[in-house]
Amino acid sequence: MGEPVLGRRLMALLDLFARHSDDAGKLTRLYLSPAHKSAIAELSGWMRAAGLAVAVDALGTLTGRYESAQPGAPTLLIGSHIDTVRDAGRYDGALGVLAGLVAVEELASRSERMPFAIEIVAFGDEEGVRFPTTLLSSRALAGRFDSACLDMRDAQGITLRQALVDFGCDPEQIGAIARRSDHLLGYVEVHIEQGPTLAEARKPVGVVTAIAGAKRLSVDVIGKAGHAGTVPMRLRRDALAAASEMILAIERIARAAANIVATVGNAAISPGAPNVIPGKVSFSVDLRAPNDADRDAALSGISQAMEEIARKRGVRLESQIVHETPAVACSPSMTECLTQAIRRQGFPAPMMVSGAGHDASAVASLCPVGMMFVRCAGGISHSPEESVTTEDADVCVRVLLDFLRGFPESKIRVR
Amino acid sequence: MGEPVLGRRLMALLDLFARHSDDAGKLTRLYLSPAHKSAIAELSGWMRAAGLAVAVDALGTLTGRYESAQPGAPTLLIGSHIDTVRDAGRYDGALGVLAGLVAVEELASRSERMPFAIEIVAFGDEEGVRFPTTLLSSRALAGRFDSACLDMRDAQGITLRQALVDFGCDPEQIGAIARRSDHLLGYVEVHIEQGPTLAEARKPVGVVTAIAGAKRLSVDVIGKAGHAGTVPMRLRRDALAAASEMILAIERIARAAANIVATVGNAAISPGAPNVIPGKVSFSVDLRAPNDADRDAALSGISQAMEEIARKRGVRLESQIVHETPAVACSPSMTECLTQAIRRQGFPAPMMVSGAGHDASAVASLCPVGMMFVRCAGGISHSPEESVTTEDADVCVRVLLDFLRGFPESKIRVR
Numbered sequence: 001m002g003e004p005v006l007g008r009r010l011m012a013l014l015d016l017f018a019r020h021s022d023d024a025g026k027l028t029r030l031y032l033s034p035a036h037k038s039a040i041a042e043l044s045g046w047m048r049a050a051g052l053a054v055a056v057d058a059l060g061t062l063t064g065r066y067e068s069a070q071p072g073a074p075t076l077l078i079g080s081h082i083d084t085v086r087d088a089g090r091y092d093g094a095l096g097v098l099a100g101l102v103a104v105e106e107l108a109s110r111s112e113r114m115p116f117a118i119e120i121v122a123f124g125d126e127e128g129v130r131f132p133t134t135l136l137s138s139r140a141l142a143g144r145f146d147s148a149c150l151d152m153r154d155a156q157g158i159t160l161r162q163a164l165v166d167f168g169c170d171p172e173q174i175g176a177i178a179r180r181s182d183h184l185l186g187y188v189e190v191h192i193e194q195g196p197t198l199a200e201a202r203k204p205v206g207v208v209t210a211i212a213g214a215k216r217l218s219v220d221v222i223g224k225a226g227h228a229g230t231v232p233m234r235l236r237r238d239a240l241a242a243a244s245e246m247i248l249a250i251e252r253i254a255r256a257a258a259n260i261v262a263t264v265g266n267a268a269i270s271p272g273a274p275n276v277i278p279g280k281v282s283f284s285v286d287l288r289a290p291n292d293a294d295r296d297a298a299l300s301g302i303s304q305a306m307e308e309i310a311r312k313r314g315v316r317l318e319s320q321i322v323h324e325t326p327a328v329a330c331s332p333s334m335t336e337c338l339t340q341a342i343r344r345q346g347f348p349a350p351m352m353v354s355g356a357g358h359d360a361s362a363v364a365s366l367c368p369v370g371m372m373f374v375r376c377a378g379g380i381s382h383s384p385e386e387s388v389t390t391e392d393a394d395v396c397v398r399v400l401l402d403f404l405r406g407f408p409e410s411k412i413r414v415r
Numbered sequence: 416m417g418e419p420v421l422g423r424r425l426m427a428l429l430d431l432f433a434r435h436s437d438d439a440g441k442l443t444r445l446y447l448s449p450a451h452k453s454a455i456a457e458l459s460g461w462m463r464a465a466g467l468a469v470a471v472d473a474l475g476t477l478t479g480r481y482e483s484a485q486p487g488a489p490t491l492l493i494g495s496h497i498d499t500v501r502d503a504g505r506y507d508g509a510l511g512v513l514a515g516l517v518a519v520e521e522l523a524s525r526s527e528r529m530p531f532a533i534e535i536v537a538f539g540d541e542e543g544v545r546f547p548t549t550l551l552s553s554r555a556l557a558g559r560f561d562s563a564c565l566d567m568r569d570a571q572g573i574t575l576r577q578a579l580v581d582f583g584c585d586p587e588q589i590g591a592i593a594r595r596s597d598h599l600l601g602y603v604e605v606h607i608e609q610g611p612t613l614a615e616a617r618k619p620v621g622v623v624t625a626i627a628g629a630k631r632l633s634v635d636v637i638g639k640a641g642h643a644g645t646v647p648m649r650l651r652r653d654a655l656a657a658a659s660e661m662i663l664a665i666e667r668i669a670r671a672a673a674n675i676v677a678t679v680g681n682a683a684i685s686p687g688a689p690n691v692i693p694g695k696v697s698f699s700v701d702l703r704a705p706n707d708a709d710r711d712a713a714l715s716g717i718s719q720a721m722e723e724i725a726r727k728r729g730v731r732l733e734s735q736i737v738h739e740t741p742a743v744a745c746s747p748s749m750t751e752c753l754t755q756a757i758r759r760q761g762f763p764a765p766m767m768v769s770g771a772g773h774d775a776s777a778v779a780s781l782c783p784v785g786m787m788f789v790r791c792a793g794g795i796s797h798s799p800e801e802s803v804t805t806e807d808a809d810v811c812v813r814v815l816l817d818f819l820r821g822f823p824e825s826k827i828r829v830r
Contacts, residue, residue: 195645212644216689228678228701229627229770230610231794233670240679241666244659251656255648263643264655265689272681274631274699284689286643355644379646 006102006401007394013046013098014393017082018090026384029084031125031136032060032163039082043097043122050105052120058173059145059164060124061137066104069113074412076114077187077367078103078400079121081137081359085129089386091376096190097122099393103400114404115412116185123359130154130163138362143178179366185412186334186368188403189360190396192388196379197352204392205399206352207338208371210290211361212261213327215299217285219306221246222316225271225279240269240278242315249305250285253298260298261355262287290353291327328361333411334370341403342372347395372399421517421816422809428461428513429808432497433505441799444499446540446551447475447578454497458512458537465520467535473588474560474579475539476552481519484528489827491529492602492782493518493815494536496552496774500544504801506791511605512537514808518815529819530827531600538774545569545578553777558593594781600827601749601783603818604775605811607803611794612767619807620814621767622753623786625705626776627676628742630714632700634721636661637731640686640694655684655693657730664720665700668713675713676770677702705768706742743776748826749785756818757787762810787814 020039021027029035040062044054047064056062062082065075080096100120107114121141128134131152139145150161150171164171193199198206223239247264254262267283285302289295303319310317335351342349352373360369374396377387435454436442444450455477459469462479469479477497480490495511515535522529536556543549546567554560565576565586579586608614613621638654662679669677682698700717704710718734725732750766757764767788775784789811792802 193645194642195647196641196650197645197647200650214644226611226794227609227771227796228680229629229676229703229772230608230612230796231676231770232610232612233666233676235611235615235794238666238678240682241662244662247656247659248663251648251653261644261646261648263653263690263692265643265691265693266684266687267655267682269681274680274701275678276680277678278680286689288644355646356642357644379641379650381642381645 004390004394006106006397007390009105010098010102010393010397011390013102014090014094017042017094017098023086026087027084027090028086028088029082030130031083032130032167036060036083036124037167040122043082046101047120050101050108052104057177058169058171059137059140059177060167060169061141061177062122064101064120066108066118067113068115068117070115073116074185075117075119075183076185077119077121077363079123079187079359080189080191081123081126083124083127083129085127085382087384089381089383091192091386091388092194092381093126095192095374095388099190099396099400102397103404106397106401107404114407115409116407118404126359131160134357135359135362138359140174140177141179142362142366144362144365145174145177147174181367184367186331186370187360187363188334189358189369189371190400191358191371191373192376192381192386193373193379194356194376194381198350198373198375199377199379201350203348203350204375204395205342205347206350206373207335207342208354208373209330209335209351211328211330211354211358212288212290213292213295214286214288214323214325215295215321216323217287217319218322219246219283219285220318221281221310222318223279224277226277228275228277231277236277237314238277239281239315242309242313243267243281243283245309246306247283249309250302253301253305257294257298259294259353260287260289262298262302288355289327295327325357328364330360330370331368334368337403337407338370338372338399341399341406344402344406345395345399372396419805419809421521421812422805424520425514425517425808425812426805428517429505429509432457432509432513438501441502442499442505443501443503444497445545446498447545447582451475451498451539452582455537458497461516462535465516465523467519472592473584473586474552474555474592475582475584476556476592477537479516479535481523481533482528483530483532485530488531489600490532490534490598491600491822492534492536492778494538494602494774495604495606496538496541498539498542498544500542500797502799504796504798506607506801506803507609507796508541510607510789510803514605514811514815517812518819521816522819529822530824531822533819541774546575549772550774550777553774555589555592556594557777557781559777559780560589560592562589596782599782601746601785602775602778603749604773604784604786605815606773606786606788607791607796607801608788608794609771609791609796613788613790614792614794616765618763618765619790619810620757620762621765621788622750622757623769623788624745624750624766626743626745626769626773627703627705628707628710629701629703629738629740630710630736631738632702632734633737634661634698634700635733636696636725637733638694639692641692643690643692646692651692652729653692654696654730657724657728658682658696658698660724661721662698664724665717668716668720672709672713674768675702675704675709677713677717703770704742710742740772743779745775745785746783749783752818752822753785753787753814756814756821759817759821760810760814787811
């Protein structure tokens with residue numbers, strides 16, 4: 001293996017790009033913020049320097065188009081997002097956009113044209129930090145923008161509509177963002193894994209077969225509060241002991257099922273004093289699976305176990321679904337093309353499920369999507385400690401290039 | 416059984432007494448408050464009307480003395496507290512003081528004198544609501560007042576010293592409160608159970624053999640936070656799942672031991688978001704037992720179980736004792752006298768452990784103490800829903816009278 005030239009270029013661009021922040025001393029780049037604006041300006045410059053035709057749509061999504069040799073050729077999208085959480089790492093999102101750019105820079109430097117156009121897409125709203133929504137810009141691309149979102153407000157009370165106008169966008173033009181699927185070959189997204197699986201397995205990249213669907217429950221366990229000293233154990237209806245048994249049942253059921261993750265991330269105890277038996281516990285359950293049937297089967301097992309525990313302990317159980325997103329399968333043919341490209345570059349191509357949501361979930365309703373995960377140290381993301389090696393960055397650009405060059409002609413229909 | 420005349424008198428006094436409140440519309444009578452002052456004034460009047468000699472000591476404790484027929488006879492104390500929690504019930508504390516008064520009223524109305532003097536004692540600080548301490552006045556009676564307490568402040572920044580002066584007490588005289596044990600036959604306290612055992616067993620009263628000691632632990636479980644979607648179950652170190660297993664182990668160990676109660680009353684989860692695996696959970700453990708050896712054996716079992724769970728799950732455990740009070744045994748002879756009096760009145764006399772603390776715990780270092788519990792509906796206390804029946808109130812005064820009249824002469828030494 002030679003010098004990781006492409007990886008070095010990608011890491012250099014990622015470092016430069018991380019300077020676009022709304023907070024001094026750390027990386028925070030919220031949707032439609034000044035940092036988002038300056039990031040778009042710099043990225044546009046890099047795109048133009050590589051010969052790409054640049055455009056910003058009515059929701060602030062930046063695209064850079066690298067034309068095909070063949071007129072009327074379809075378009076392949078390569079993208080991810082350039083917004084971040086607060087105090088973020090520099091790889092989540094930006095890596096996918098800039099990996100695409102570095103691959104196209106390499107093609108352009110050799111005047112290589114593909115039998116399809118390539119568009120690098122930089123979405124602006126994936127993290128959902130500023131407004132109470134997420135995937136606004138990728139859903140609009142798929143023709144699924146909900147105009148009611150324009151009236152949502154951020155923490156300062158600014159509506160999305162106003163924020164767009166302030167950013168220089170025309171909300172009236174949002175309808176024009178939707179793409180026609182018959183012009184698109186597909187959408188490829190490279191993203192850090194945000195989990196420890198690749199690091200554990202010592203593999204640089206993996207192929208995503210599905211983006212997990214999620215159901216989120218809110219569970220209330222109502223027992224009977226009482227004096228910690230005066231109520232004998234056998235007469236208690238302790239809501240926290242009941243909730244603890246439920247939390248362990250949830251863990252057991254998720255462990256037993258393949259491909260399921262279940263998390264109780266928060267719990268509130270009432271009254272919540274050291275000398276009072278808990279009368280009520282409210283907790284959240286987050287359940288994810290690569291397909292909705294498996295997820296719902298696990299949910300049904302969990303509900304049954306919780307009801308049994310509640311009955312046995314004489315506590316009341318109230319549970320409701322507060323959030324639901326369906327699982328999204330990646331395109332088998334895109335997945336196969338990515339797998340072949342990874343193997344041609346000399347690496348194993350483990351199949352993975354993405355437990356986190358991505359722009360690809362939204363674009364999947366428009367065209368075939370494929371995703372490649374890149375190893376990140378310790379599986380850490382949403383933190384300044386997020387880390388990717390230059391070698392892995394290099395693998396990821398080389399795989400992308402190989403994927404582009406090796407894309408099967410049979411799949412490319414010219415209009 | 417005749418009309419519950421004494422019970423009706425006791426309930427009438429309790430109803431009148433409940434009007435002395437610092438809060439309109441509910442019962443709140445804090446230590447050294449205006450309501451405490453007016454309660455002392457009214458109770459003093461009732462005591463004087465029954466022929467008792469009234470005094471208020473330097474910590475606001477009111478005593479009413481009913482002299483013996485024999486000069487130089489020892490004194491028997493009957494008491495409890497007249498402060499309350501906020502939004503309290505009318506029986507916790509006041510019942511014991513007023514039951515003593517009604518019994519002495521009955522003796523006085525018949526000009527019956529005992530071979531010992533009787534003092535009705537109304538302590539002012541048992542609930543520990545106003546100042547960050549408890550049992551101030553009963554500890555002072557036992558000669559164990561800590562003068563550092565005078566500098567403690569309430570929520571308004573008023574020191575105990577200032578509050579005493581404002582109440583009309585002279586802090587310089589606190590040293591004189593301590594009683595000499597050789598003048599005392601003992602201390603008897605009647606109190607509502609504050610637990611459901613008597614109500615469950617359908618018995619009006621019970622005899623307390625010991626006041627449980629308590630240890631309170633603060634436990635931190637440190638695992639590893641992570642994304643709820645991207646970390647496979649087998650790679651998690653979920654602090655809440657570990658804490659749940661510990662909470663169930665604590666419950667199991669307390670259930671298996673006789674006379675132990677253990678409570679996890681509060682837990683804080685960090686970071687505490689539905690889509691983040693908990694990285695840290697801090698919880699409290701409150702452990703009580705009628706003797707310290709049993710309590711410490713249970714604690715050692717709990718610590719061992721928690722360490723094993725932590726080891727198995729790869730989480731870190733940090734635990735420390737934040738509070739400790741030793742168990743107090745009631746006097747076997749006082750307990751026997753109470754038991755005989757209950758039986759003579761035609762009721763069973765179940766032996767009980769008090770899981771809550773009482774003034775008797777403090778007085779036990781001065782003289783023999785005995786305690787009788789009275790059934791309260793549903794075991795509810797510290798709430799306006801606290802409830803005692805007229806019939807049970809009647810039983811409790813008749814038992815007290817029988818106890819006084821039947822007190823064995825062999826135990827009474829005249830100076």
